[in-house]
C-alpha cells in the first residue's frame with residue numbers, strides 16, 4: 296500500500312504528492328510509483344522538499360538518463376537556471392540579454408522537442424520565486440487529442456512535423472541563437488501524434504518549435520499547428536503552477552505543453568534549477 300498522498304490539481308491532469316522525500320535515494324517501489332504517476336498525471340509536484348544541485352542530479356539519474364543542455368556546446372552541463380538570479384547570487388534585470396532570451400519560454404512548447412530524441416521529463420527545483428507573476432501554465436495534449444473527432448484524429452495521426460530551434464528562437468530576436476549552437480541543432484522530424492508506451496494513450500506533440508508539416512506549405516502547416524494549439528490552450532484546459540520555494544516538479548514533455556508568464560525581473564528575484572531526463576528514442580521510432 297502506497298504511503299503517498301495525492302491531490303489532483305486540474306480535472307485533466309496534474310497531481311501534488313506528499314509523503315515522500317525525493318532528496319533521498321528512492322526505493323525501487325517508489326521509483327515505480329513515481330513513474331506510474333507521471334504516466335497518469337503528466338505533471339507531479341512534490342512540495343516542501345529540501346534540495347540542492349547534487350540531490351537534483353541524483354533524482355534525475357534515478358528516473359533515467361540526464362539530458363545534456365543544448366546551449367553549452369563542447370562541455371556537458373545538465374542544469375539550466377530559470378530566473379534572473381545567478382549562481383553567485385547577483386540579479387540580472389529585465390533588459391539583460393539572458394533575461395530576454397528566457398522570454399522564449401513564454402511561448403507554448405515542449406522542452407527540447409527540437410532534438411532528434413526529444414526530452415522525456417523536465418525536473419524543476421524552485422528556490423526563490425517572485426511574489427507576483429512567474430506562473431508557469433501547462434496543458435495536456437492527451438486531453439486535447441481526446442477531444443478531437445475520430446475523423447480529425449485519423450487525418451492527423453500519420454502527419455510528420457519539422458521542429459526547428461533556430462525558427463522558434465528567431466521570434467525572440469534574430470540573433471538569439473549563435474551560429475555554433477544553430478549548427479549543432481539542425482531541424483528534426485517528429486510525429487504529430489505519439490503514443491505513451493506504458494498506457495497506449497495517444498496525444499498531440501507540437502509547440503513553438505514546430506516550423507512546418509511535411510507535405511504541406513509552411514504557412515498551411517503552421518496554421519494547422521496554430522489551430523490545434525489554440526484549441527489546446529483554452530483557459531479551462533490550463534493549469535497554472537504558482538511556484539513555491541521547495542517545489543520539486545516533474546513534467547512529461549511527451550504530452551504536455553507549457554508556457555512561462557512574465558514577472559518583473561527588476562523587482563523580484565527568481566531562482567529555479569532545471570534538469571531533464573532524455574527520451575527513449577525519436578518519436579519516429581515509437582510504436583504508433
Ligand SMILES: [Fe+2]
Nearest residue numbers: 400405406553
Ligand atoms: Fe520549457
